[in-house]
Amino acid sequence: MNSEMWAEHMAHWKQFLIERLSSINDIGERVKIERQLKVIEQVKYAAVLNPKLLIEFINPSDTPSIEADCGDFFLTLNESQQKAVKSALGDCCLSLIQGPPGTGKTQVIAEICLQLYRQNPNVRILVCSETHIAVNNLITRISEHNEDIRIVRIRDKEQNSEVDEYSPESIMRTYIEWLRENCKIDDIVDVITNTISNYQDISLEKALALSANIVGMTCNRVGAYAFYSSNEMFDVAIIDEACKATLPEILMPLTVAKKAILVGDPKQLPPVFCSEEIEIIRSIDNCNLLNFMYIDELFLRSKNVTFLNKQYRMIDQIGDLINRLFYSGKLINGRNEEAEDSIIWIDYVPTQTWPLNEMDIEGKQKIYNLNECEIINKVIMNLDTESRNGTSVAIISPYKHQVLMSRKLLQTESLRNLYINIDSVDGFQGKECDVVIFSLTRTVGSFRFLADERRLNVALSRARDKLIIIGNLDYTVRNSLLKAVSAASKIQLYDEQFSLMAE
Amino acid sequence: MKIKFDFTLSQRFGVVERTVFELVLRGMTSANQITSIMWVFSDEVIASAFQKLVNLQILCADLETQTLALSEPVQALIEKCWENSFDLEMQDNLNHLMLDDRLIIDDPKTKAVIIAQLLPGVKLGFLINSLDFCISVGGEGDE
Numbered sequence: 001m002n003s004e005m006w007a008e009h010m011a012h013w014k015q016f017l018i019e020r021l022s023s024i025n026d027i028g029e030r031v032k033i034e035r036q037l038k039v040i041e042q043v044k045y046a047a048v049l050n051p052k053l054l055i056e057f058i059n060p061s062d063t064p065s066i067e068a069d070c071g072d073f074f075l076t077l078n079e080s081q082q083k084a085v086k087s088a089l090g091d092c093c094l095s096l097i098q099g100p101p102g103t104g105k106t107q108v109i110a111e112i113c114l115q116l117y118r119q120n121p122n123v124r125i126l127v128c129s130e131t132h133i134a135v136n137n138l139i140t141r142i143s144e145h146n147e148d149i150r151i152v153r154i155r156d157k158e159q160n161s162e163v164d165e166y167s168p169e170s171i172m173r174t175y176i177e178w179l180r181e182n183c184k185i186d187d188i189v190d191v192i193t194n195t196i197s198n199y200q201d202i203s204l205e206k207a208l209a210l211s212a213n214i215v216g217m218t219c220n221r222v223g224a225y226a227f228y229s230s231n232e233m234f235d236v237a238i239i240d241e242a243c244k245a246t247l248p249e250i251l252m253p254l255t256v257a258k259k260a261i262l263v264g265d266p267k268q269l270p271p272v273f274c275s276e277e278i279e280i281i282r283s284i285d286n287c288n289l290l291n292f293m294y295i296d297e298l299f300l301r302s303k304n305v306t307f308l309n310k311q312y313r314m315i316d317q318i319g320d321l322i323n324r325l326f327y328s329g330k331l332i333n334g335r336n337e338e339a340e341d342s343i344i345w346i347d348y349v350p351t352q353t354w355p356l357n358e359m360d361i362e363g364k365q366k367i368y369n370l371n372e373c374e375i376i377n378k379v380i381m382n383l384d385t386e387s388r389n390g391t392s393v394a395i396i397s398p399y400k401h402q403v404l405m406s407r408k409l410l411q412t413e414s415l416r417n418l419y420i421n422i423d424s425v426d427g428f429q430g431k432e433c434d435v436v437i438f439s440l441t442r443t444v445g446s447f448r449f450l451a452d453e454r455r456l457n458v459a460l461s462r463a464r465d466k467l468i469i470i471g472n473l474d475y476t477v478r479n480s481l482l483k484a485v486s487a488a489s490k491i492q493l494y495d496e497q498f499s500l501m502a503e
Numbered sequence: 504m505k506i507k508f509d510f511t512l513s514q515r516f517g518v519v520e521r522t523v524f525e526l527v528l529r530g531m532t533s534a535n536q537i538t539s540i541m542w543v544f545s546d547e548v549i550a551s552a553f554q555k556l557v558n559l560q561i562l563c564a565d566l567e568t569q570t571l572a573l574s575e576p577v578q579a580l581i582e583k584c585w586e587n588s589f590d591l592e593m594q595d596n597l598n599h600l601m602l603d604d605r606l607i608i609d610d611p612k613t614k615a616v617i618i619a620q621l622l623p624g625v626k627l628g629f630l631i632n633s634l635d636f637c638i639s640v641g642g643e644g645d646e
Contacts, residue, residue, distance in 0.1 A: 122545075122547075150545075171543065172543070175542075175543040179540075183540060187529055188526065188529065188531060188540065191522070191525045191526060191529055192522055192525075192526070192540070192541070195518065195521050195522045195525050196518060196522065199517075199518040199521075201514070201517070201518075203517025203518045203519070204517070204518045206517065207517060207518060207519045207544050207548050208543070208544070210544075210545065210547070210548045211543070211544045211545035211547075211548045212545075231547065231551065
């Protein structure tokens with residue numbers, strides 16, 4: 001990107017964040033925005049620990065990096081995964097990995113960390129993501145393969161027990177227990193215990209982060225610490241789900257690392273702005289924050305992008321659909337399992353048009369569909385009868401009121417075999433289930449949100465074995481993408497005696 | 504009112520530096536021993552803490568024996584705090600700021616006055632940002 005465009009884009013971000021800051025009261029949100037504003041200033045003046053990385057990020061070089069010779073791999077990797085690891089460990093300070101759904105991004109990141117640790121047992125890797133869940137998944141995976149690696153997970157809000165042992169609190173608890181058992185001088189034990197227990201700032205977290213091989217935190221959290229000197233610089237920052245993070249969020253880890261590896265998929269969901277944020281963006285002259293994502297542009301332009309081309313999540317029929325619609329035939333199936341009727345489209349005749357003209361307390365239309373809720377209930381009952389015990393089922397919809405309505409109306413008490421998760425499509429990115437029920441919800445109106453290519457890619461690629469789409473065909477065939485999905489599905493018409501097995 | 508002075512490291516120091524300082528204060532002077540007992544932090548982090556404490560003249564280091572000790576000014580301040588008690592008119596409006604009969608002083612000007620009182624004629628201005636003082640009620644005969 002030329003420097004004028006970059007400066008203008010950053011100026012738009014700054015203006016947006018300043019206006020957003022003045023419109024919110026939530027302390028947590030304000031802190032996040034203040035950190036983002038700070039990083040924009042840092043980047044503006046190149047006040048970062050490795051300016052070379054920043055330059056490569058803004059203006060990627062035209063020459064592809066020289067791949068590293070990794071020797072043996074710790075994990076079982078396919079060819080494209082091996083290439084991604086070699087490229088990431090190569091001589092370029094910025095490399096990108098595009099990972100479509102189910103292609104083993106986490107496996108690749110874990111291998112990169114293990115390789116880096118083998119090369120240098122004192123290596124310091126910052127593992128970041130826009131969400132806590134993604135960071136937790138990564139840390140859990142890495143810790144499965146090497147017990148000697150020192151890991152710290154900062155601010156684990158989800159209370160995921162698998163990664164709790166890496167929280168600063170848990171690490172210090174173990175250390176103090178060790179001290180009590182191994183140090184014979186009580187005075188020394190008391191001094192250390194009291195000093196550590198009475199810390200009131202974030203210096204303990206920072207000291208542990210600087211002492212660990214792998215530090216996991218959200219991108220935003222990186223902005224909480226002041227990393228002053230090059231001694232404190234991380235050897236590598238790995239940013240997972242990079243395409244779902246905003247530019248200021250991505251910049252935070254980039255300011256404190258020698259080298260960065262960005263992992264994401266520009267074909268899946270971008271960062272989502274809430275309606276208040278959209279309003280602010282629209283009020284800024286010539287502001288393109290809604291339709292221009294710099295990170296997508298980087299994936300297009302960089303010579304150091306590796307495409308993970310084999311997916312292991314979805315059964316062939318679903319994988320083929322995703323490949324054809326969203327990845328131009330470049331994605332191959334790794335499971336190589338076929339089953340009949342893996343994609344089912346349940347058509348129905350709506351009793352009225354949905355959504356109703358009903359507003360929520362914020363004055364926005366409540367988009368839900370009671371016909372589809374009824375069908376979901378019926379489908380769940382059928383699935384429970386025919387599924388093996390422990391089958392995971394996700395019910396997803398693009399619309400939050402349909403999610404709320406489904407949660408309210410679904411009768412789960414009598415279920416014997418299913419684990420149900422009900423969420424929005426956006427909330428379910430990064431997760432997977434055996435069966436996914438996708439409620440399209442609308443029978444009238446705009447396709448802009450519902451059939452957005454990136455949202456649809458996420459919605460259709462969450463299921464391992466079976467995808468059930470519920471939608472009124474008369475309405476949906478007017479959209480080319482949804483029409484193509486219905487053409488690849490087995491169509492069933494819902495009536496009151498409906499059974500999933502029925503034609 | 505009889506009062507005594509005491510001090511701690513100021514907020515510019517993090518938890519690792521504070522722990523190292525407390526250990527040296529209690530007689531653990533071997534750098535290797537400190538590094539080994541504080542294994543939860545990396546050698547680099549502990550080395551940075553040593554460096555900061557030495558650069559700011561809180562500790563001094565003997566490279567040959569790989570030991571640390573309190574710097575002369577800090578040692579002198581400790582001795583003066585220990586030996587001396589002072590008569591001070593505490594204003595009523597300060598009483599409500601006292602916690603457990605102690606008043607924390609982090610105002611640089613007041614700290615400079617306290618240092619000058621403890622070690623008159625010695626220029627220790629460089630310690631002002633590194634130390635926070637506290638005034639505690641009670642003097643000779645109270646301990």
